[in-house]
Amino acid sequence: MPTKLDWYLQVNLKARQLQLLVALDDFGNLKKVAEVSHVTLPAVSKALTELEKGLGLELFTRTAQGMLPTVYGECLIRYARGMLTDLQQVRDELKALESGSSxxxxxxxxxxxxxxxxxxxxxxxxxxxxxxxxxxxxxxxxxxxxxxxxxxxxxxxxxxxxxxxxxxxxxxxxxxEDLLVVAGPQHPLAKREHVDWPELTGYTWVLPPLFSQMREPLERVLLQHGMPLENDYLETPSISLAKAYLYLTDAVAVMAGTAAHDSLQPLAILPVSLPRLLPxxxxxxxxxxxxxxxxxxxxxxxxxxxxxxx
Known part of the structure; x- marks a missing residue:
């Protein structure tokens, strides 16, 4: 037999109540929620009280630090965010279809x-x-x-x-994709048929940022070849910036094959062997x-x- 909670969730729960829950979680303050929602403070307080009474659950506790969700509130807020996102996507897709978009x-x-x-x-x-x-x-x-x-x-x-x-x-x-050691076309080693790792010593390395998937395994390989990266490197997540820097300097970098073979801005592939470092x-x-x-x-x-x- 359906309980009071079942009935309220299936029949009486409204989108504006979901929005109220998310706003309270974001701001933690009834007064702030009233201001951003452009309604009165008593109206916000009444809406929360009605929701808690309808569910038969306490969703927030009032503390000196503001409104904090209870375990029931955290559960409902998590699903409220998902449901509101779904509603927004439905709205966007319906509008797109109405306007002739696919x-x-x-x-x-x-x-x-x-x-x-x-x-x-x-x-x-x-x-x-x-x-x-x-x-x-x-x-x-x-x-x-x-x-x-x-x-x-x-x-x-x-x-x-x-x-x-x-x-x-x-x-x-x-x-x-295989990773390749690359440099600008003007690099002193660009036209060599064979390059040993020690010959790369003394050149600036362009590296992916810390905590990226490539950085730690790349550093490990470089250290194995006696090339600690302590004083002379540049790190960036931008492939376009890395390429531009390689074109202007004698720096070296490691890039995926599709980036290195870009026909619009080709790089020199240095004949240095690298293991497969990335998934x-x-x-x-x-x-x-x-x-x-x-x-x-x-x-x-x-x-x-x-x-x-x-």
Whole structure:
């Protein structure tokens, strides 16, 4: 037999109450929530009281530090954020369909991912569905995966985790890439048929940032070859900046093959052997959220772009 809690969640819970919960969690203060919501303080207090009474649960405790969610509040807030994101996506997709668009796909990309894969996939996507709109943001694993979990992103593209994908995520491998030691075309070693590691001593290294997937294994390899990186290096997540710097100096760097072989800004490949340091490029999505038609099309385009690059 349905309980009071069942009845309230299934029949009486409203979107504005979900918004109230999220706002209280964000601001921790009834007065602040009233100000940003443009309603009176008594109205906000009454809405919270009615919600707690309807559920039969205490959702927040009042402390000197502000409103703190109880275990019941934390549970409901977590799902409230997801439901509000879903409602926003439904609204966006309905508006897109109404305006003649085929929908929208939100993509997260890691900074050091292949600069060739995503642009090629986007070209294929627009060739097949010109009215599909795309939003691409760049960020770290720590920044993008929570958004994927919350439904703010449909897909995240980049190096797959070295271990099994975190709980809740589905992953598809797209492209294995070898890493290459590269330099600008004017580099003294650029046309050599053979380069020994000691010959790279004395050149500035352009490195990926700390805590990126490539940095620790790359440093380990360089140390094995007697090249500690203590005094003379530059670190950046930007491939375009790294390339520009290599063109202007005699610095050296390590890049994936697709970045090094870019026809618009080719680099010199130095004949130095590197082990495979990174997992393959791939795409991840939230297995608990069905992919939209636009997102499924984007995955297909990524697979085709990867096949072209292979």
């Amino acid at each position: 929908g929208k796909v939100n993509i997260g990309v890691y900074p050091l991912s292949s600069p060739a894969l995503v642009p090629r996939a986007l070209v294929l996507l627009k060739q097949r569905s010109r009215s599909t709109n795309v939003r691409v943001i760049e960020g770290t694993t720590r920044a993008l995966l929570p958004q994927l979990l919350e439904g703010k992103l449909d897909l995240v593209i980049g190096r797959l985790p070295a271990l099994q994908s975190p709980t809740g995520f589905e992953a598809k491998e797209l492209l294995e 393959p490029l791939g795409v991840q999505w939230n297995r608990n959220r069905p992919l939209s038609r636009s997102a499924r099309l984007m995955v297909e385009c990524l697979e085709e772009a990867a096949a072209m690059l292979r």
